[in-house]
Amino acid sequence: MEARASAKYLRGSAQKARLVVDMIRGKNVGQALAILKYSNKRAGKGIEKCVRSAIANANEAAEKANISIDPDDLWVKTAFVDRGPTKNRRRVRPAPQGRAFRERRHFCHVTVLLSSDDKVEEKKARGSNAAAVSKTATPAESKSRRRGGAASAPRAKRVAPAAKDETKVAAKTTEKKDSTAAAKKPVKKSDASTKSTKGAAKEESSE
Numbered sequence: 001m002e003a004r005a006s007a008k009y010l011r012g013s014a015q016k017a018r019l020v021v022d023m024i025r026g027k028n029v030g031q032a033l034a035i036l037k038y039s040n041k042r043a044g045k046g047i048e049k050c051v052r053s054a055i056a057n058a059n060e061a062a063e064k065a066n067i068s069i070d071p072d073d074l075w076v077k078t079a080f081v082d083r084g085p086t087k088n089r090r091r092v093r094p095a096p097q098g099r100a101f102r103e104r105r106h107f108c109h110v111t112v113l114l115s116s117d118d119k120v121e122e123k124k125a126r127g128s129n130a131a132a133v134s135k136t137a138t139p140a141e142s143k144s145r146r147r148g149g150a151a152s153a154p155r156a157k158r159v160a161p162a163a164k165d166e167t168k169v170a171a172k173t174t175e176k177k178d179s180t181a182a183a184k185k186p187v188k189k190s191d192a193s194t195k196s197t198k199g200a201a202k203e204e205s206s207e
Contacts, residue, residue, distance in 0.1 A: 001069060002077065003058030006111040007050040010043065013106040014083040017043040021079045021110065029055060029074045029114065047110055051076070054114045069116055077115040084108045 010017065020041045024032035029051065036048040055071055062069040084107025093101045 005054035010046040014108040
């Protein structure tokens with residue numbers, strides 16, 4: 001069973017009231033009232049009245065439906081704050097050196113929804129909905145493949161710049177090793193060249 005209550009035209013901005021509402025969302029009614037009672041925020045008093053009004057609405061609805069409800073079983077299912085009007089709420093604040101600063105007085109509307117259902121059932125329902133959505137949803141890759149063309153073509157793997165530098169360094173080292181090994185090897189003269197040199201030496205000696 002659910003019960004709703006709203007408090008309208010509360011003094012203060014909606015941004016500041018949302019800080020208080022965020023602390024009680026999903027909490028038990030007893031915990032929520034304790035948090036609101038001992039909070040230092042200005043909006044805590046108005047939100048506390050709204051929560052108590054929602055509890056009273058739940059009790060009244062249970063009596064009309066001939067259902068017994070324990071108020072301690074209620075918990076804050078949803079709570080949100082809407083922005084109120086600021087028209088005709090502009091004021092002028094005196095400032096130093098004869099100046100005047102404009103300021104706006106804000107209003108906000110608070111809505112609280114209490115529920116007596118178990119939180120476990122709510123979580124299970126959310127989990128089943130999320131699973132159904134994940135099954136029906138398709139990834140971005142399938143969408144791109146449906147369109148065809150360049151989007152459906154597989155993309156080439158990009159090589160990281162560090163890997164490219166390592167491959168370049170390895171290639172340079174292998175080239176240096178090959179050049180040094182070729183320079184160290186002794187050059188052997190062929191037999192024909194040695195014979196020709198010996199014959200030329202003999203002819204010179206005979207002359």
